[in-house]
Amino acid sequence: MTEPSAPVNIAEKLARFSDLWAQKKVADLNDYEVKLAKLKGEFIWHTHAETDEFFLVISGRLTIRLRDGDVVLGPGELYVVPRGVEHCPVAEEETAILLLEPAGVLNTGDQGGPLTRAAEILG
């Protein structure tokens, strides 16, 4: 008999890192990754040509700037940015989010640059 893996407690995982804009993988779902991140400030405008991107706010407040207007998310609110839609995440206060997208998607999408980071595994 193999013990089932432990559930992921989001608050407990969030307490284990403090770096901003870094995506921490906490689970796999088929070829998708379930990730947590802490955001503060303004990211960069970018696009994911190949995939939608799922955002769920855990705490704080996330503005997803789109060329057609802003989407503002508080705790318990989710939004899917459609593939190919340019967006810029902004958080005035420190904000914790859960992200879901296919494995290998980079945070800066088509833009690259110094903020680019692959997801890290948060054990």
Next chain:
Amino acid sequence: MTEPSAPVNIAEKLARFSDLWAQKKVADLNDYEVKLAKLKGEFIWHTHAETDEFFLVISGRLTIRLRDGDVVLGPGELYVVPRGVEHCPVAEEETAILLLEPAGVLNTGDQGGPLTRAAEILG
């Protein structure tokens, strides 16, 4: 200029239905569906041979029985049942969850039967 679609407020969506074990789609993520459900009581043992299944508890308490032991999830806890792993969800109190899996996955997996329901769109 097209207005962006509205974010999904989970609590607001949950207030709009009361039927148990019915999966209500609130968003699409590529070929996956983001769904909400309310559970109370014991479901049936079943397996999804083709896909992992993501559970996030919003309120209440969900026990996912597995043949190798139980996984118990409270609010803010998530678990991915691996494909091919037999499981039986049980909720002693009414429990609200967010589910994520590919479109078209039926709630009863390989078992079918009277509890089988396709996801409904919750506008």
